[in-house]
Amino acid sequence: MENPFQTHRILDGGPFQGLSSPLKVLWTLTVVGLALLVEDLPPLLVMLAFIMLDVAAAGMTGAWLRSMKYMGPMLGLVVLVNSLLSGVGSRILFASPWRIPILGRLTLTVESLTLSLIMALRLLLTLTAFLIFTLASSPDDVLSALSFMRIPPKTMVASYLSLRLIPTLMEDLKGISEVMRSRGLYGGGEEGHLLERVRGSASMIVPLLSNSLERAIQLAEAMEARAFGAVKKRSTYRVVEWGLKEKSYLASFTVGGLLLALGSHMGAAHPGRLWLSTAVSLLLFIPPILNPGWRR
């Protein structure tokens, strides 16, 4: 089974990938921020439509669909829990004839359904933005972006390493599972009945943590031997592009973000709200697709 976190697979060759690394970070943060701020369904739907254009332009449609294998059940759960258990709204669509202990009667209303879709859309937008960012950036890009943004070196390298070591962790997990299967122990968390799988997965945690700690010590030793922490302000080898293009993109994201945030407070009945969200989505999601000169 292909695991999307197994390696730092970078999908090269799209306009988004050609953005400067701080810009990629800012774009991702803007999308995530807006997904959390916007409270209405139509603007979120517009944002989703536009972000899917980014996914397609970056050549990530296949990866996005594969990631739905993991995201889909999570989104389904969000919809289910929020729509049936939030208890908001008065326009009842469905009410269970029986009561469930502790939870009471299950009721589905128009409002709770809308709320659950909003929550699911927020999650989907956030995950999609991170998927685009992860597949378009190497951990080295993140390091240069954080460095450019003047994040203190120790915080910066710690954040960087937590990203950089995810594939290694997944490799370790796979290795431990193989060891357990080859030693006939709990099916390595992958085989046997449910209880056996749970026991197998649980017994992998300690060796996994021990390995990670040991690797962390070895890596820290290697970094120390290469003068990490010698000076307060490190220099950077990678050149981070930050010219007129990058500045105008940043302005576009900022204006787009502000307008969309304002638009979401116009009220649900405002006729211009959908047009506004479409216009500002253009500012947020179209520049990464155009990105003039990305083929250089």
Next chain:
Amino acid sequence: MIEFEDLSFRYRRGEGPALKNVNLRIDDGEFVVVAGASRSGKTTLCRCINGLIPHFYGGTMEGRVRVQGLDTRFTSPSRLALKVGMVFQDPENQMVTTEVSSEVAFGLENIALPRDVMGRRIVEALDAVEAQPLRYRRIDELSGGEKQKIALASVLAFQPEIIVLDEPTSELDPVSAEEILHILERLNSELGLTIILVEQRLERVLSYADRLILMEGGEVAADGHPRRVLMEAELPRLGVRMPPVSALTKRMGLPIALTVKEARLLIDRAGVKPKPSGNPISTGPPGDAGNQRRCMALLEDVYYSYPGGAQALKGVSITVYEGELLTVMGRTGCGKTTLLKHLNGLLKPSRGRVIVDGLDTRRVDQGTLARLSGYLFQNPNLHLLADTVEEEIALTLRSRGLKGDELRKALEETLERFGIAHLRDRYPRYLSGGERQWIAFASVAAGDPKLLLLDEPTRGMDELLKSRLVGYVKEFTGRGGTAVMATHDVELAASAADRIILLSDGEVVASGERRSILSKALFFSPQMNRLFTSLSDRGFPPDVLTLDEALKVIS
């Protein structure tokens, strides 16, 4: 210059001192090889040179170390990094970034060098290790040897005066190891860098060394020119294997040879002749053809591709006979591990079939195959799952259905048989690399499988543990067990294997009795064979592989 003055050191959690009263002086430009058994203090000695001890590890330190006049007690590792570069054993765990140029730049960024200076240093460092074409490559795409070159370039970029390397070739195949050692030799002879190299396989490195230091129990047991140390020191007691050609010339009463060339000249000058009675070396079974033994495992036209990756096996057909030790060799990434994983069903063939003890691996569950075969993984850290050595062995025994008194009896018997009863309450991860590997091996063998699958089983082991492992495997195959071992260790294969399979890029390129594979090969040949191949025009048989065989053919 590096000076150790009455240096003793104890780790915070250490049971005893890791170093005891070490007094050494290493001059500029020396090429020093350090060897010794597991836990003899080799790595600790290295950590003292670049200040990781005491600054990173803490512990109790007495005496002092001075590096180019700097007392390491009062100089931080980051300052010492400008003088001393250190390359570690595992290339994976010393890479910080994901791209080659960023990796080499990492250290330079830490000392805030300007970008233009960094650019020049990166190019120079990559040139010095012959890795310029790798400059824009991703690190996860590199082979083990290439990664180790990048690790070396990363410290060379500091332009240090001393380079300390802790078993940098132990995980590399012979070709990659040769490349790294050649680079070190050039850095030492042409640039005058001091090289301190920890290495177990002396035959690889002594030709370059000015000096050999042997460690024992945290003390310097022998120190001097390699020839003198090999002549005077009790190497087997110190857990060190003498290079085969050195052992041969010593046994013949000749001066100690350090290289094949020296041994040839010494034998020529001494007028040594081959025994007149022809070739007394037994040729052993002829390979697959004519083998009358029962087939234990069979791979038939096996193809395998990893998801999204290249083909790892391409039409591999192999028969493994009962009671034999089949050795699989080849460069890193040639498909050795993939092949072993097919034999215990961890991987199923994309095409073709694998039969183990009459069972098609696609049609039986992993549990059945786990009871049939024992698999020793390359990395003992993945293998060790329990909190104590005793529990580690008990895990295997329990998986075989043992309980109560039966379990206790089998546990005691296994701990005794593998000589690990004294380690029973120890946390396996606090043991040395070689000991961890030995515990992992014991945990596999404890299940008494029919088929042993060993992936680089001697990784990190000293000579003592290595010979115990070979002894166990020989005894196991002697009583009808079957073993398949993947290894880079040519000397091990020459002394232990019954048959050898050579893989290249997922294909079997040679297969047969060990002598036919290891004779006259360029890299996959033992040192003794290189000597006797060059002596063949004097009437010596060209297919001698080991010291014992050499002594039989020399008059």
